[in-house]
Amino acid sequence: MHPIIAEDYDTLSRIAADIVSDLVRTHPRASLIAPTGETPLGLYRALAARRRRGEFDASYLRVVQLDDYLGLDDDDPRSLYRWMKTAFLDPLSVPDAHVIRLRGNTPDPDAACRAYEATVRAAGGIDLAVLGLGPNGHLGFNEPPIGPDAPTRRVALTPASVESNARYWGGRDRVPTAALTAGMDVLLAARQTLLVVSGAHKRAILHRTVEGPIGPDVPASYLQQANNVTILADKAAWGE
Numbered sequence: 001m002h003p004i005i006a007e008d009y010d011t012l013s014r015i016a017a018d019i020v021s022d023l024v025r026t027h028p029r030a031s032l033i034a035p036t037g038e039t040p041l042g043l044y045r046a047l048a049a050r051r052r053r054g055e056f057d058a059s060y061l062r063v064v065q066l067d068d069y070l071g072l073d074d075d076d077p078r079s080l081y082r083w084m085k086t087a088f089l090d091p092l093s094v095p096d097a098h099v100i101r102l103r104g105n106t107p108d109p110d111a112a113c114r115a116y117e118a119t120v121r122a123a124g125g126i127d128l129a130v131l132g133l134g135p136n137g138h139l140g141f142n143e144p145p146i147g148p149d150a151p152t153r154r155v156a157l158t159p160a161s162v163e164s165n166a167r168y169w170g171g172r173d174r175v176p177t178a179a180l181t182a183g184m185d186v187l188l189a190a191r192q193t194l195l196v197v198s199g200a201h202k203r204a205i206l207h208r209t210v211e212g213p214i215g216p217d218v219p220a221s222y223l224q225q226a227n228n229v230t231i232l233a234d235k236a237a238w239g240e
């Protein structure tokens, strides 16, 4: 694990944009996981600004969906695909055909998860997984306790995740309680990982991730054993 401590959130977003830009410059057809959540929004704004200045081209990028709530249509305001489309795909003009979906609105979730794993494998895996850190240490919706081999699957959200997602949708009652998530197997096999963490409220779970025991209670702790992992945190999250 390679930690980078940014002075503040804007600096964190700029450094994250540098890392994504470098990859896309050298590998225009790279496959990238672009998470939802609030932490990566500054990164996405920075990339969109670079695109407008002609400094970033995502025309050939392949984007892999990380997770979604179960049972929501794409036009539901809470759909995480819709969030990714609004925050990332549209501002960067990523063609729909370049997106590997994990569809929450499917009659057969297990088949959708198997198809996702097969499609990601056939695409050569993940070049860069940009990930946020759940307040309970989850990655995507890999809720604790979970092992490093857990596949892409249907999950029940823990009360902690429902609580933390409530701010996105205006209350706990609006948060779906089931989701599909890319498996730990997919995430930990990424050739490069960028974990972005901002804010003092993430400090305790960040330190358990980076230097706590590796195990199922903090899914992100398995990143200690993964390849080429950068932990990009602002000072508020990292502490002194």
Ligand code: GLP
Residues within 6 Å of the ligand: 035, 036, 037, 038, 039, 040, 066, 067, 131, 132, 133, 134, 135, 139, 140, 141, 161, 164, 165
């Ligand atoms: C959510 C998502 C994750 C996200 C994390 C952190 O529940 N499932 O993919 O990375 O929690 O979100 P935020 O960046 O808003 O703190």
